[in-house]
Amino acid sequence: AAMELPPSHQPATRAAALAVGYISYRRGSPGRGLGLRAVRHASGQDIDGVGRKYHLDLVLEDIPDKDSTVNCTAEVLYHLGNKNIAPDVQFTIEGELKNTDEADNIFYNRIKSLEKELVAENIPDSHGNVSPEMEPIHLLAWVASGYVIWQNSTENTKFQLAQIKHVKQVKRSDEYLEFDYMILLHEMVSQEIIPWQMTVLWHPQHGVQVTQDSRQPKHAAE
Amino acid sequence: ALSPFQLDFWLAPRGPGHPVDVRVPFPSLQPLKAHLEANGVSYSIMIEDVQALVDHERMQMLRGRRKLPLSTNTFDYATYHSLDEIYTFMDLLVAENSNLVSKIEIGRSTENRPLYVLKFSKGGTNRPAIWIDTGIHSREWVTQASGVWFAKKIALDHKNDNGLASILDKMDIFLEIVTNPDGFAFTQTQNRMWRKTRSRHSGSSCIGVDPNRNWDAGFGGPGASGNPCSETYHGPYANSEPEVKAIVDFVKNHGNIKAFVSIHSYSQLLLYPYGYTSTPVPDQKELHEISRKAVAALSSLYGTNYKYGSIITTIYQASGGTIDWTYNQGIKYSFTFELRDTGRYGFLLPAKQIVPTAQETWLALKVIMLHARDHLY
Numbered sequence: 048a049a050m051e052l053p054p055s056h057q058p059a060t061r062a063a064a065l066a067v068g069y070i071s072y073r074r075g076s077p078g079r080g081l082g083l084r085a086v087r088h089a090s091g092q093d094i095d096g097v098g099r100k101y102h103l104d105l106v107l108e109d110i111p112d113k114d115s116t117v118n119c120t121a122e123v124l125y126h127l128g129n130k131n132i133a134p135d136v137q138f139t140i141e142g143e144l145k146n147t148d149e150a151d152n153i154f155y156n157r158i159k160s161l162e163k164e165l166v167a168e169n170i171p172d173s174h175g176n177v178s179p180e181m182e183p184i185h186l187l188a189w190v191a192s193g194y195v196i197w198q199n200s201t202e203n204t205k206f207q208l209a210q211i212k213h214v215k216q217v218k219r220s221d222e223y224l225e226f227d228y229m230i231l232l233h234e235m236v237s238q239e240i241i242p243w244q245m246t247v248l249w250h251p252q253h254g255v256q257v258t259q260d261s262r263q264p265k266h267a268a269e
Numbered sequence: 270a271l272s273p274f275q276l277d278f279w280l281a282p283r284g285p286g287h288p289v290d291v292r293v294p295f296p297s298l299q300p301l302k303a304h305l306e307a308n309g310v311s312y313s314i315m316i317e318d319v320q321a322l323v324d325h326e327r328m329q330m331l332r333g334r335r336k337l338p339l340s341t342n343t344f345d346y347a348t349y350h351s352l353d354e355i356y357t358f359m360d361l362l363v364a365e366n367s368n369l370v371s372k373i374e375i376g377r378s379t380e381n382r383p384l385y386v387l388k389f390s391k392g393g394t395n396r397p398a399i400w401i402d403t404g405i406h407s408r409e410w411v412t413q414a415s416g417v418w419f420a421k422k423i424a425l426d427h428k429n430d431n432g433l434a435s436i437l438d439k440m441d442i443f444l445e446i447v448t449n450p451d452g453f454a455f456t457q458t459q460n461r462m463w464r465k466t467r468s469r470h471s472g473s474s475c476i477g478v479d480p481n482r483n484w485d486a487g488f489g490g491p492g493a494s495g496n497p498c499s500e501t502y503h504g505p506y507a508n509s510e511p512e513v514k515a516i517v518d519f520v521k522n523h524g525n526i527k528a529f530v531s532i533h534s535y536s537q538l539l540l541y542p543y544g545y546t547s548t549p550v551p552d553q554k555e556l557h558e559i560s561r562k563a564v565a566a567l568s569s570l571y572g573t574n575y576k577y578g579s580i581i582t583t584i585y586q587a588s589g590g591t592i593d594w595t596y597n598q599g600i601k602y603s604f605t606f607e608l609r610d611t612g613r614y615g616f617l618l619p620a621k622q623i624v625p626t627a628q629e630t631w632l633a634l635k636v637i638m639l640h641a642r643d644h645l646y
């Protein structure tokens with residue numbers, strides 16, 4: 048039987064964070080990331096022999112345009128036992144997300160026409176600054192980290208992207224843009240800062256893909 | 270043929286058709302130009318004089334660092350400051366408001382930095398008091414920055430704001446702005462994400478204890494780690510950290526603290542005890558109601574959304590935490606804040622959010638302080 052959960056309590060907020068990571072990955076771009084604005088309703092139930100399923104009513108906000116929000120329902124199933132299977136996430140977004148084609152194409156063309164491969168570090172910097180030129184790079188990392196968060200979350204973890212330590216563009220002969228990121232993830236329950244490497248592919252029509260990712264030892268990013 | 274020129278390539282040669290950037294020592298300028306022209310290689314000058322640029326930059330950096338404010342009225346509250354700048358601020362505030370503010374040293378950190386507390390008092394002897402601390406976790410920079418703002422706010426408003434004036438008529442306020450100065454210095458120089466203290470305990474190469482797991486409340490139980498390399502390492506024993514011991518001694522010696530607020534970031538939460546056990550505190554109902562009002566006041570300013578509840582239900586199980594200890598000491602109004610944001614910037618909150626964060630949080634703090642004033646026990 049499904050049990051109502053206080054939306055501000057941990058199991059609901061952790062499942063919500065995971066769901067938003069997944070949804071952001073599926074729907075995001077350098078012009079749009081999605082963040083969690085609120086959990087309106089949550090319930091959970093144990094499914095014998097399968098795992099624990101959460102049903103969530105969420106409000107998502109558009110990053111960077113925080114005034115733009117959408118409602119969303121999501122189901123998160125944490126699998127019993129085998130910790131190597133990522134949780135299942137199903138979601139439905141009510142209404143339309145803002146169109147980011149123009150911003151995406153501007154960014155795409157800008158990067159494609161660079162003479163030198165883009166290289167940057169510490170985004171945001173210590174004071175929280177992100178320069179306007181780096182905002183799409185920041186959002187792309189936000190979206191791609193959603194994949195890493197989804198793949199590595201359990202009921203006892205809650206991940207957030209803390210910072211991009213380093214990003215390097217990798218020039219390709221095909222139409223895709225490729226970036227090699229070293230990011231820091233903040234895991235809320237253990238409070239650990241975890242360096243993570245991820246290779247990200249993007250194309251305006253083909254969405255974001257993480258083709259390779261690996262957790263790094265704690266001192267890798269220093 | 271090019272080595273006598275001592276060229277310093279800033280963009281190395283990659284192959285025909287690719288540009289090259291090179292720094293040329295002065296004596297080599299003419300010969301190099303001649304060489305390039307003779308071989309039909311086009312060039313342009315990006316920087317006329319590299320040394321001038323370096324000198325200018327160094328001067329800027331020194332000037333920026335040495336520019337100490339002359340008063341708390343010219344201090345920039347909308348930016349993050351170094352430890353020295355915050356200590357200077359404290360001394361300025363005391364000098365400008367010596368009838369209200371004094372500075373107390375309650376101890377020394379592991380690396381022997383002073384642990385300073387500002388006391389705001391309109392007189393009396395050992396009046397019932399409110400304690401506020403910020404920066405116990407060093408990477409939570411918006412908290413120290415807010416602490417600086419609170420200090421100025423109290424000095425500014427202590428006469429003209431009725432609520433604050435009435436609080437100070439009856440009670441003292443103690444404010445520790447940089448509760449973990451060693452960690453704070455480390456976030457400025459080495460690792461922006463450093464959380465713990467900087468103590469070394471035998472048997473490990475890892476440094477630091479989580480100061481919010483080091484208190485004597487459920488110490489060492491679930492919700493803290495026994496691994497010195499962990500971010501939630503509780504330490505070898507309760508109060509092993511001088512930063513924690515100093516507050517414990519202060520609280521016990523004072524004996525009359527009625528409200529205790531420890532400020533963290535991020536998550537936008539207002540929390541009350543317990544963290545170490547799911548047993549509700551006896552005063553749960555009252556603390557929950559105060560939280561509701563405090564959060565409503567906070568949200569009224571900019572619409573910032575906060576959740577509230579006990580630590581264990583709202584965030585996670587955590588043992589050896591500050592306000593669990595203070596509550597068990599009899600300080601009924603024990604609260605923890607987790608300030609902005611909810612993860613978009615996390616610890617790296619943009620400086621332009623410092624003042625709005627401090628302003629809204631202050632409204633919540635006033636609710637708590639007013640309630641304490643009206644319900645002294």
